Amino acid sequence: MNGRQIFIECPSWCVTDHVAANEWHLKDIEHAGEMTDLVIPGGPEYRLLAHARLGLDAYGDDAGRGPYVVIDDGSEEYRLTPAEALQHADRLIAHVEQVRQLARRAAA
Structure with a gap:
Protein backbone atom coordinates (compact mmCIF):
# COMPACT_ATOMS: atom_id res chain seq x y z
CA MET A 1 0.00 0.00 0.00
CA ASN A 2 1.45 3.34 -1.07
CA GLY A 3 4.59 1.57 -2.24
CA ARG A 4 4.85 -0.80 0.71
CA GLN A 5 3.52 -4.31 0.58
CA ILE A 6 1.56 -5.48 3.62
CA PHE A 7 -0.03 -8.80 4.53
CA ILE A 8 -3.82 -8.94 4.68
CA GLU A 9 -5.45 -12.20 5.68
CA CYS A 10 -8.33 -13.18 3.43
CA PRO A 11 -11.47 -15.01 4.52
CA SER A 12 -11.31 -18.71 3.66
CA HIS A 31 -12.64 -9.85 -0.82
CA ALA A 32 -14.73 -11.83 -3.29
CA GLY A 33 -15.91 -15.43 -3.35
CA GLU A 34 -16.58 -17.65 -6.33
CA MET A 35 -19.53 -16.65 -8.47
CA THR A 36 -22.61 -18.70 -9.04
CA ASP A 37 -24.50 -17.89 -12.24
CA LEU A 38 -28.20 -17.74 -13.03
CA VAL A 39 -28.54 -18.48 -16.75
CA ILE A 40 -31.42 -18.88 -19.16
CA PRO A 41 -31.46 -21.06 -22.29
CA GLY A 42 -31.52 -19.34 -25.63
CA GLY A 43 -29.69 -19.47 -28.90
CA PRO A 44 -26.77 -21.85 -29.15
CA GLU A 45 -25.73 -21.24 -25.53
CA TYR A 46 -27.15 -20.19 -22.21
CA ARG A 47 -27.39 -16.46 -21.47
CA LEU A 48 -26.42 -14.96 -18.14
CA LEU A 49 -29.12 -13.24 -16.06
CA ALA A 50 -27.13 -12.60 -12.87
CA HIS A 51 -24.14 -13.57 -10.74
CA ALA A 52 -24.12 -14.10 -6.99
CA ALA A 63 -16.10 -1.41 6.39
CA GLY A 64 -17.35 -3.11 9.52
CA ARG A 65 -20.47 -4.36 7.78
CA GLY A 66 -19.29 -7.95 7.65
CA PRO A 67 -19.62 -10.35 4.74
CA TYR A 68 -22.51 -9.77 2.35
CA VAL A 69 -23.98 -11.46 -0.71
CA VAL A 70 -23.44 -9.64 -3.99
CA ILE A 71 -26.09 -9.98 -6.69
CA ASP A 72 -24.89 -8.53 -10.01
CA ASP A 73 -27.17 -8.40 -13.05
CA GLY A 74 -24.52 -6.92 -15.34
CA ALA A 94 -41.47 -18.66 -5.33
CA HIS A 95 -40.61 -17.32 -8.79
CA VAL A 96 -39.29 -20.72 -9.86
CA GLU A 97 -42.57 -22.36 -8.86
CA GLN A 98 -44.51 -19.76 -10.87
CA VAL A 99 -42.28 -20.37 -13.93
CA ARG A 100 -42.88 -24.14 -13.56
CA GLN A 101 -46.63 -23.56 -13.50
CA LEU A 102 -46.39 -21.40 -16.62
CA ALA A 103 -44.30 -24.06 -18.39
CA ARG A 104 -46.84 -26.75 -17.50
CA ARG A 105 -49.70 -24.60 -18.82
CA ALA A 106 -47.81 -23.87 -22.02
CA ALA A 107 -47.10 -27.60 -22.53
CA ALA A 108 -50.73 -28.62 -21.93
Whole structure:
Protein backbone atom coordinates (compact mmCIF):
# COMPACT_ATOMS: atom_id res chain seq x y z
CA MET A 1 0.00 0.00 0.00
CA ASN A 2 1.45 3.34 -1.07
CA GLY A 3 4.59 1.57 -2.24
CA ARG A 4 4.85 -0.80 0.71
CA GLN A 5 3.52 -4.31 0.58
CA ILE A 6 1.56 -5.48 3.62
CA PHE A 7 -0.03 -8.80 4.53
CA ILE A 8 -3.82 -8.94 4.68
CA GLU A 9 -5.45 -12.20 5.68
CA CYS A 10 -8.33 -13.18 3.43
CA PRO A 11 -11.47 -15.01 4.52
CA SER A 12 -11.31 -18.71 3.66
CA TRP A 13 -13.79 -18.18 0.77
CA CYS A 14 -11.88 -15.32 -0.94
CA VAL A 15 -10.64 -16.20 -4.43
CA THR A 16 -9.21 -12.77 -5.29
CA ASP A 17 -5.50 -12.57 -6.10
CA HIS A 18 -4.83 -9.27 -4.34
CA VAL A 19 -1.17 -9.22 -5.41
CA ALA A 20 -2.09 -9.53 -9.09
CA ALA A 21 -4.83 -6.91 -8.60
CA ASN A 22 -2.06 -4.51 -7.50
CA GLU A 23 -4.26 -2.64 -5.05
CA TRP A 24 -2.57 0.53 -3.81
CA HIS A 25 -4.88 1.56 -0.96
CA LEU A 26 -6.59 -0.40 1.79
CA LYS A 27 -9.98 1.05 0.80
CA ASP A 28 -9.59 -0.61 -2.64
CA ILE A 29 -9.39 -4.14 -1.23
CA GLU A 30 -12.57 -6.16 -1.58
CA HIS A 31 -12.64 -9.85 -0.82
CA ALA A 32 -14.73 -11.83 -3.29
CA GLY A 33 -15.91 -15.43 -3.35
CA GLU A 34 -16.58 -17.65 -6.33
CA MET A 35 -19.53 -16.65 -8.47
CA THR A 36 -22.61 -18.70 -9.04
CA ASP A 37 -24.50 -17.89 -12.24
CA LEU A 38 -28.20 -17.74 -13.03
CA VAL A 39 -28.54 -18.48 -16.75
CA ILE A 40 -31.42 -18.88 -19.16
CA PRO A 41 -31.46 -21.06 -22.29
CA GLY A 42 -31.52 -19.34 -25.63
CA GLY A 43 -29.69 -19.47 -28.90
CA PRO A 44 -26.77 -21.85 -29.15
CA GLU A 45 -25.73 -21.24 -25.53
CA TYR A 46 -27.15 -20.19 -22.21
CA ARG A 47 -27.39 -16.46 -21.47
CA LEU A 48 -26.42 -14.96 -18.14
CA LEU A 49 -29.12 -13.24 -16.06
CA ALA A 50 -27.13 -12.60 -12.87
CA HIS A 51 -24.14 -13.57 -10.74
CA ALA A 52 -24.12 -14.10 -6.99
CA ARG A 53 -21.05 -14.25 -4.74
CA LEU A 54 -19.82 -13.46 -1.25
CA GLY A 55 -18.13 -10.12 -0.71
CA LEU A 56 -16.38 -8.24 2.07
CA ASP A 57 -15.24 -4.62 1.98
CA ALA A 58 -13.11 -4.58 5.10
CA TYR A 59 -11.60 -1.10 4.70
CA GLY A 60 -13.80 0.84 2.27
CA ASP A 61 -17.31 2.26 2.30
CA ASP A 62 -18.83 -0.92 3.77
CA ALA A 63 -16.10 -1.41 6.39
CA GLY A 64 -17.35 -3.11 9.52
CA ARG A 65 -20.47 -4.36 7.78
CA GLY A 66 -19.29 -7.95 7.65
CA PRO A 67 -19.62 -10.35 4.74
CA TYR A 68 -22.51 -9.77 2.35
CA VAL A 69 -23.98 -11.46 -0.71
CA VAL A 70 -23.44 -9.64 -3.99
CA ILE A 71 -26.09 -9.98 -6.69
CA ASP A 72 -24.89 -8.53 -10.01
CA ASP A 73 -27.17 -8.40 -13.05
CA GLY A 74 -24.52 -6.92 -15.34
CA SER A 75 -25.77 -3.37 -14.99
CA GLU A 76 -26.00 -2.97 -11.23
CA GLU A 77 -24.51 -4.60 -8.15
CA TYR A 78 -26.63 -5.20 -5.05
CA ARG A 79 -25.00 -5.89 -1.69
CA LEU A 80 -27.37 -7.86 0.54
CA THR A 81 -27.03 -8.66 4.21
CA PRO A 82 -27.35 -12.37 5.01
CA ALA A 83 -30.99 -11.79 6.07
CA GLU A 84 -31.75 -9.91 2.83
CA ALA A 85 -30.06 -12.66 0.80
CA LEU A 86 -32.26 -15.30 2.46
CA GLN A 87 -35.35 -13.20 1.70
CA HIS A 88 -34.17 -12.88 -1.91
CA ALA A 89 -33.65 -16.66 -2.12
CA ASP A 90 -37.18 -17.27 -0.82
CA ARG A 91 -38.53 -14.96 -3.52
CA LEU A 92 -36.48 -16.78 -6.16
CA ILE A 93 -37.96 -20.10 -5.05
CA ALA A 94 -41.47 -18.66 -5.33
CA HIS A 95 -40.61 -17.32 -8.79
CA VAL A 96 -39.29 -20.72 -9.86
CA GLU A 97 -42.57 -22.36 -8.86
CA GLN A 98 -44.51 -19.76 -10.87
CA VAL A 99 -42.28 -20.37 -13.93
CA ARG A 100 -42.88 -24.14 -13.56
CA GLN A 101 -46.63 -23.56 -13.50
CA LEU A 102 -46.39 -21.40 -16.62
CA ALA A 103 -44.30 -24.06 -18.39
CA ARG A 104 -46.84 -26.75 -17.50
CA ARG A 105 -49.70 -24.60 -18.82
CA ALA A 106 -47.81 -23.87 -22.02
CA ALA A 107 -47.10 -27.60 -22.53
CA ALA A 108 -50.73 -28.62 -21.93
